[in-house]
Every structure is written in structure tokens, then in C-alpha cells.
Amino acid sequence: MEDLRNAIDAFIAERDWEQFxxxxxxxxxxxxxxxxxxxxxxxxxxxxxxxxxxxKLAELREEIGDVMIYLIELADKLGIDPVETAKAKMAINExxxxxxxxxxxxxxxxxxx
Amino acid sequence: MEDLRNAIDAFIAERDWEQFxxxxxxxxxxxxxxxxxxxxxxxxxxxxxxxxxxxKLAELREEIGDVMIYLIELADKLGIDPVETAKAKMAINExxxxxxxxxxxxxxxxxxx
Amino acid sequence: MEDLRNAIDAFIAERDWEQFxxxxxxxxxxxxxxxxxxxxxxxxxxxxxxxxxxxKLAELREEIGDVMIYLIELADKLGIDPVETAKAKMAINExxxxxxxxxxxxxxxxxxx
Amino acid sequence: MEDLRNAIDAFIAERDWEQFxxxxxxxxxxxxxxxxxxxxxxxxxxxxxxxxxxxKLAELREEIGDVMIYLIELADKLGIDPVETAKAKMAINExxxxxxxxxxxxxxxxxxx
Numbered sequence: 001m002e003d004l005r006n007a008i009d010a011f012i013a014e015r016d017w018e019q020f021x022x023x024x025x026x027x028x029x030x031x032x033x034x035x036x037x038x039x040x041x042x043x044x045x046x047x048x049x050x051x052x053x054x055x056k057l058a059e060l061r062e063e064i065g066d067v068m069i070y071l072i073e074l075a076d077k078l079g080i081d082p083v084e085t086a087k088a089k090m091a092i093n094e095x096x097x098x099x100x101x102x103x104x105x106x107x108x109x110x111x112x113x
Numbered sequence: 114m115e116d117l118r119n120a121i122d123a124f125i126a127e128r129d130w131e132q133f134x135x136x137x138x139x140x141x142x143x144x145x146x147x148x149x150x151x152x153x154x155x156x157x158x159x160x161x162x163x164x165x166x167x168x169k170l171a172e173l174r175e176e177i178g179d180v181m182i183y184l185i186e187l188a189d190k191l192g193i194d195p196v197e198t199a200k201a202k203m204a205i206n207e208x209x210x211x212x213x214x215x216x217x218x219x220x221x222x223x224x225x226x
Numbered sequence: 227m228e229d230l231r232n233a234i235d236a237f238i239a240e241r242d243w244e245q246f247x248x249x250x251x252x253x254x255x256x257x258x259x260x261x262x263x264x265x266x267x268x269x270x271x272x273x274x275x276x277x278x279x280x281x282k283l284a285e286l287r288e289e290i291g292d293v294m295i296y297l298i299e300l301a302d303k304l305g306i307d308p309v310e311t312a313k314a315k316m317a318i319n320e321x322x323x324x325x326x327x328x329x330x331x332x333x334x335x336x337x338x339x
Numbered sequence: 340m341e342d343l344r345n346a347i348d349a350f351i352a353e354r355d356w357e358q359f360x361x362x363x364x365x366x367x368x369x370x371x372x373x374x375x376x377x378x379x380x381x382x383x384x385x386x387x388x389x390x391x392x393x394x395k396l397a398e399l400r401e402e403i404g405d406v407m408i409y410l411i412e413l414a415d416k417l418g419i420d421p422v423e424t425a426k427a428k429m430a431i432n433e434x435x436x437x438x439x440x441x442x443x444x445x446x447x448x449x450x451x452x
Contacts, residue, residue, distance in 0.1 A: 001114065004196060007203050015210060016217040020382045024154040024162035027147075028381040030180075031257060034140075034147045035374030037187075041137040042367040043332035043359045046271070049137035050190075057191060064188050065202030067143075068195045071184065074150075075177050077163075078170060082181045083117060089178030090120050097128060104129040106269035133269045141268040144370060148261030155254040156246045156445035159384070219382035227340065230422060233429050241436065242443040250380040250388035253373075256406075260366075260373045263413075267363040275363035276416075283417060290414050291428030293369075294421045297410065300376075301403050303389075304396060308407045309343060315404030316346050323354060330355040 001072070001083060008073050026074040033066040114185070114196060121186050139187040146179040227298075227309060234299050252300040259292040340411070340422060347412050365413040372405040 012018055040060055041049050052060070075082040125131055153173055154162050165173070188195040238244055266286055267275050278286070301308040351357055379399055380388050391399070414421040 001196060004199055004203070007200070011203060011206065014212040015215055017219070019217070020219045022159035022162050023165075024157060024159050025381055027151045027154045027162075028254060028377055031144070031147045031151050032374050032378045032381060034144045035371050035377075038140045038144050038367055038374075039371045041140045042364055042371060044137060046135035046137050049135050049140075052136075052191070057193075060191060061193050061198050062202055062205070064184070064191075064193055064195055065198040065200075067184055068199035069202060069206075071177070071180055072199070078165070078173060078177075080170075080174050080177055082177055083114060085174050085178040086117055086181035086185070087120070087178075089175055089182060090117070090124060092175070093124065093182075099127040102128055104132070106130070106133045138268055141264055141367060145261050145265045145268060148258050148264075151254055151261075152258045155251055155258060227422060230425055230429070233426070237429060237432065240438040241441055243445070245443070246445045248385035248388050249391075250383060250385050253377045253380045253388075257370070257373045257377050260370045264366045264370050267366045270363060272361035272363050275361050275366075278362075278417070283419075286417060287419050287424050288428055288431070290410070290417075290419055290421055291424040291426075293410055294425035295428060295432075297403070297406055298425070304391070304399060304403075306396075306400050306403055308403055309340060311400050311404040312343055312407035312411070313346070313404075315401055315408060316343070316350060318401070319350065319408075325353040328354055330358070332356070332359045 004069075005072055005076055008069055009076075012073070021073065021077070023074060023077050026070055026077065030067065030070040030074060033063060033070055036063045037067065117182075118185055118189055121182055122189075125186070134186065134190070136187060136190050139183055139190060143180065143183040143187060146176060146183055149176045150180065230295075231298055231302055234295055235302075238299070247299065247303070249300060249303050252296055252303065256293065256296040256300060259289060259296055262289045263293065343408075344411055344415055347408055348415075351412070360412065360416070362413060362416050365409055365416065369406065369409040369413060372402060372409055375402045376406065 012021060037060065040052075040056060040063070071082060075085070125134060150173065153165075153169060153176070184195060188198070238247060263286065266278075266282060266289070297308060301311070351360060376399065379391075379395060379402070410421060414424070
């Protein structure tokens with residue numbers, strides 16, 4: 001992760017792209033890249049989405065790479081460590097969704113709280 | 114990252130939530146969480162987005178955690194390592210956007226290629 | 227539609243909100259509202275999504291209203307008539323996806339072209 | 340609008356695409372099309388977004404057409420009239436955001452309520 005963050009920083013700096021990479025714009029770019037993932041799945045059944053042909057997987061690999069890159073960059077700009085933050089969020093989720101209460105149920109926050 | 118992936122797996126298994134977590138559904142959940150990030154920035158100027166008050170940052174920390182969690186889970190379901198994939202994508206980007214050609218310009222794929 | 231566009235204009239003007247409603251920001255707001263629709267469906271099966279309980283439908287009605295409002299406002303800011311534009315796009319789609327070639331197949335642009 | 344809805348229905352029926360167009364899938368498709376709008380704006384300043392070159396506008400016209408088409412189709416599948424619903428939502432918004440309280444301020448729901 002440290003290597004990756006440094007590689008992203010260098011890539012942006014060499015291209016003089018900091019001027020475009022405000023947190024606002026990075027949030028937009030992140031959402032655009034995630035939609036490219038969604039696009040692959042929009043007409044598939046859930047079952048089909050579990051068993052993708054290799055060429056689809058190769059494309060998704062690139063999209064997931066793009067999402068990861070923008071997520072790391074956005075987090076970095078905000079002074080947030082995405083891995084530590086995800087771990088902290090998992091601890092919150094453990095409290096929020098007690099296994100014995102939500103087992104086998106698909107709750108939305110608002111429906112459960 | 115390894116710890117995080119294991120924690121997510123255990124969390125899902127304890128709640129019997131695999132049945133809801135098809136790649137298709139995870140792609141949707143990922144896009145919903147990213148929109149919660151976008152929502153924080155939609156009415157801010159780019160300048161304001163660079164200098165957020167602490168309570169906004171605390172909320173964004175949670176949203177970024179959520180995005181990271183779903184991204185890891187989706188990638189895992191597809192047999193993709195998100196960090197390795199992001200590194201590979203950075204190498205592609207280095208070729209695709211030669212620093213001397215794109216310096217200081219905000220190109221979209223389609224406009225550049 | 228004309229009444230609706232006028233009501234939106236007046237609503238924005240009375241609140242002095244033009245300053246926030248650049249096309250860039252309206253595109254973000256539109257995507258956030260669409261995600262609120264997606265959120266309702268993320269853990270449902272396709273079958274469940276065809277037969278929603280009344281309280282879900284009531285919530286979706288509001289989200290669809292929000293999306294329509296932002297879409298009209300964004301189109302208006304860009305000098306675009308959304309209904310005429312949709313009609314023109316349908317004519318393009320008729321050419322792009324000849325019924326005899328695509329019947330019963332879920333093509334993405336890139337896969338078909 | 341009535342003509343447009345009928346044209347969309349006929350287009351789908353002729354291609355035997357009802358099988359793919361569950362509300363869940365249409366919500367995904369709607370979000371993908373909205374992201375194509377967002378993509379046009381992601382690296383622009385707000386000022387630039389107000390003064391687009393003709394070729395950008397032509398592309399946005401098509402994206403807005405696509406969003407309108409999917410929104411009408413999704414609403415139709417749910418038995419919702421998008422124009423009536425938007426009017427009803429405007430009436431709610433008038434109550435929710437009293438002009439004298441929110442004038443010149445960009446409130447999010449949660450911050451205002």
C-alpha cells in the first residue's frame with residue numbers, strides 16, 4: 001500500500017495534475033470508475049455475476065484497479081488511511097449489526113436502527 | 114490487508130449474509146457508498162473540499178471505510194487482489210498517459226486516445 | 227413539464243441557490259439522488275424488485291421525484307429539452323439496435339458495435 | 340411524455356428485452372447513464388461547466404436522453420408518473436426548505452432537519 005501511494009503521488013506530480021485533483025473532483029472520478037464496474041453487472045443475473053468469463057474478469061480487474069487508485073488518492077488528500085479506517089469501520093459494524101439479531105436478514109441502516 | 118479481508122469474511126459468515134453478497138449486489142452497494150462520499154462534496158467549491166471541518170472529515174472517514182470494505186469484498190469474490198491490480202493499472206497508466214504529452218492537461222480516455 | 231420547470235426555477239431563485247447550482251454540482255446531486263434509488267434495490271432479488279411493498283414504493287416515489295427535478299434543472303441549465311432529447315435518442319436507439327439482430331439479447335454498446 | 344412512454348414500451352417489446360428490465364436492473368442502468376453525465380464534468384471547474392463547447396453539449400444531450408429514457412421506464416414499471424411525482428416533491432420541498440430560513444445557504448437534509 002505504501003509503494004502504491006507513492007507511485008500514485010509520483011504519477012500525478014510528473015503530469016502536473018494536482019490542479020485537477022481536488023477532493024471534490026476525486027470523489028466524482030471515483031464514482032465514475034465505480035459505475036464502470038456496475039455497468040458490467042447491470043444486465044446479468046446474480047448467478048451470472050458469480051461466474052464471469054475470463055475477458056469480463058480482465059476488464060473488471062482494470063476497473064477495480066482504477067477504483068482502488070482513486071480511493072487511495074482521495075483518502076490521502078483527506079489525511080485518511082483507508083486500511084486503518086476500514087478496520088475501524090468493521091469494529092463499528094460489529095456493534096451495529098449484532099450477529100444474533102441480523103442473521104440471514106438484509107437490513108438497511110434505517111430499517112434496523 | 115490480509116487481516117482486513119479475513120475480518121470481512123468472518124463478519125459476513127457470522128451473519129449468514131453470503132446469500133445477499135453476489136458480485137452484482139456488491140457492485141450496487143459499492144456505488145451507493147461512493148455516493149455517500151459524493152454527497153459531502155456536491156455543494157462545496159473545490160477550495161472548500163480541500164479544507165474540511167473535523168466533523169465532515171470524521172463522517173468521510175466512515176464512508177471511505179465502507180467503500181474500502183465493499184471494494185475488498187467484491188474483489189475477493191472475483192478472485193482479484195485489489196492492491197496488486199492497482200499496481201498493474203498504474204503501470205498501464207504510465208504507458209497510456211506519457212508525462213511529456215499530457216502534462217498539465219485533463220484528458221479523458223476518449224479525448225486522448 | 228413547463229409548469230414543473232417554472233416551479234423549479236422559482237424555488238431556486240427564492241432561495242438564492244443559483245450560486246450552488248452549476249452544471250457540475252447538479253450532475254453530482256443527480257448522481258446522489260439516483261443512488262438513493264439504487265440503495266432500495268441493492269439487496270433485493272430481481273423478482274422482489276418487481277413487487278415492492280407500499281412503503282418502499284412511497285419512498286421510491288420521492289426519490290424518483292428528486293431525480294426528475296435535478297434532471298430537468300440540469301437540462302435546463304444546458305439549454306436542453308429532456309423530453310425532446312429522449313425522443314431523439316429513441317430514434318438513434320432504433321437504428322443502433324435493430325430488433326431482428328438484438329432480439330432477446332442483452333448487449334452493451336461495446337459488445338455490439 | 341405519453342408518446343415517449345409508448346415509444347419506449349414498443350422499443351423494449353420488439354427486442355424482447357422485458358426479461359432484463361427488472362426495476363433492480365433499470366436502477367443500475369439509470370445510475371450508469373448518470374455517471375456518463377458526471378464523467379463530462381469531473382475535471383472541469385464549475386465555471387467551465389457553465390460554458391461548454393458545442394461538441395460536449397451534443398454528447399451531454401445524448402446522455403440526458405438516456406437518463407430520461409431509463410427514468411421514465413423505471414417509473415413506469417413501478418406505476419409512478421415521474422412528472423406528477425416531481426410536482427408533489429416540489430410541494431414537499433417548499434415546506435421542508437422555507438425560503439426565509441435557507442436563503443443563500445447550501446443545506447443538506449441532515450444538517451437542516
